[in-house]
Amino acid sequence: MNRKMIHTVLLVCALMPAMAQAFGNHDTWTSGWGQGVSEFVIKGKGQSQLYLACDDAGSQPATLIFTDASGHQVSIDSGKRLQVRIDGGEPVDISDSDSRVGDDLITQAWNALRTGEQVLVTGDGLRPALFTLNGAGKVLPAFNTQGCISKFAL
Template sequence: MNKSSLSALVLVCGLVPVIAQAFGNKDTWSSGWGQGVSEFVIKGKGQSQLSLTCEDYGSQPATVIFTDASGHQVSMDEDKSLQVSIDGGALIDISESGSRVGGNNLALAWAQLRKGKQVSVTGDGVKPATFTLSGATKVLPAFGTHGCVGKDVL
């Protein structure tokens, strides 16, 4: 392999991780799929992002990951607090989905994400952020479909 081909290969391989992390749109819900996992993402101010993932066959629980504007991250089912408020309503604790209550909270929050106008997210070690829910109904599948299930039903 000549030097210019090797340099081009190194450049492309170096860009792949950057491209993979660039998924999602600011203030618009988007979805993607890879290796049997569907991901639903919205980006906000700074590095803030809300990401929901579902394993297509429902053999793994759905995951909710929140990243604040500074890049600090918290996700459910990791022994940390994670809460959402839809349209200024009461906080819904989605810290875990392994118990019946946790699974019900996740299903409730997911349903409200599909119907609301905005979601505020907070948790341990992160600063709160608010995201639009405009267009979420078209992107997010109903909870319990497309492999989107809580740990409590596995």
């Protein structure tokens, strides 16, 4: 094999795991599972996506990561502001899940994701992104079930 061919094969092999882990689409919510973690995702314009995950054993708090169109991210419990606005309603601050109020707000927002039509997500230093909630009710479990819990609940 010539050197160019070897470099090409090595590059393809190196990229395969990254491509295999990428999932989700723009039209409907999708779910996946691996190593005791249930994952839920919807993609938006550019690199934007809304990613939620729950530790099936309930030993870790739920994860929610918002990525904007430029690829910048913010997540709950990171010390940065994160808000959702479902179906044009009032913004709900889901920045912190380590308090009773934070737990209540995340429960409210998470469960509204299951019944709404669209969500606008904003975060500190990120561009807002709009996502469909098509199929969310079929894949997202209710909050405080199936390992989807807040830091406060631990």
